[in-house]
Amino acid sequence: MTAKSAAVEKVMRLAPVIPVLVIEDIEHALPIAEALVAGGLPALEVTLRTECAIEAIKVMKQVPGATVGAGTVLTPDDLAKSIDAGAEFIVSPGLTPTLGEAAAKSGIPFLPGTANASDVMLALELGFDRLKFFPAMAAGGPSALKAISAPLAAAKFCPTGGVTPDNAPDWLALDAVLCVGGSWMVPKGSPDVAKIEATARAAAQLGSKETA
Ligand SMILES: O=C(O)C(=O)C[C@H](O)[C@H](O)COP(=O)(O)O
Numbered sequence: 257m258t259a260k261s262a263a264v265e266k267v268m269r270l271a272p273v274i275p276v277l278v279i280e281d282i283e284h285a286l287p288i289a290e291a292l293v294a295g296g297l298p299a300l301e302v303t304l305r306t307e308c309a310i311e312a313i314k315v316m317k318q319v320p321g322a323t324v325g326a327g328t329v330l331t332p333d334d335l336a337k338s339i340d341a342g343a344e345f346i347v348s349p350g351l352t353p354t355l356g357e358a359a360a361k362s363g364i365p366f367l368p369g370t371a372n373a374s375d376v377m378l379a380l381e382l383g384f385d386r387l388k389f390f391p392a393m394a395a396g397g398p399s400a401l402k403a404i405s406a407p408l409a410a411a412k413f414c415p416t417g418g419v420t421p422d423n424a425p426d427w428l429a430l431d432a433v434l435c436v437g438g439s440w441m442v443p444k445g446s447p448d449v450a451k452i453e454a455t456a457r458a459a460a461q462l463g464s465k466e467t468a
Pocket residue numbers: 276303327328329347348349369390416417418419437438439440
């Protein structure tokens with residue numbers, strides 16, 4: 257494993273699933289984070305897709321046991337804002353040299369997005385080998401990732417995008433997969449915390465990868 261990716265691997269091994277969160281109302285941030293952590297999913301990815309996302313990162317960090325990261329980080333500016341808010345890891349749907357260099361310079365655990373062999377080769381060139389595979393199902397599903405990782409065995413992945421409780425076991429069965437990401441635990445709208453906790457608990461049982 258590369259030195260740059262060691263810290264993000266720790267985040268990937270916290271649980272089999274990283275919930276991908278779109279927080280529309282800041283009042284939802286705390287109850288959602290509490291329910292997910294109580295259900296056994298401590299790593300939380302707050303996407304920078306909504307106005308209150310940065311505030312939501314700050315709020316969720318107050319939950320004991322939560323490891324809160326920023327998702328949909330597209331630019332060095334997004335990266336800086338996320339770090340200022342206290343994000344503990346960074347997820348991006350893709351990878352550019354500019355973003356990769358900024359993330360490396362900051363030293364924050366970084367999970368860049370890749371969708372094909374060339375993306376993975378760029379990530380490896382930049383020193384990252386713990387990667388998001390996005391959009392996981394649309395990019396070909398488990399068979400595509402299996403094929404990509406045959407010649408690029410140094411890379412390990414968090415497939416995200418179209419992952420469901422039904423197909424997650426197929427992903428988690430791959431040697432190249434350390435965890436998956438998904439939004440299914442937290443549907444849109446006012447949070448039903450009991451339901452979120454129960455869905456999180458089921459997700460946490462999906463089969464975690466022990467540290468080798
Ligand atoms: O926002 C980002 O940074 C992304 O890369 C996209 C998200 O990871 C997916 O949209 C989650 O996918 P679903 O679980 O299918 O909802």
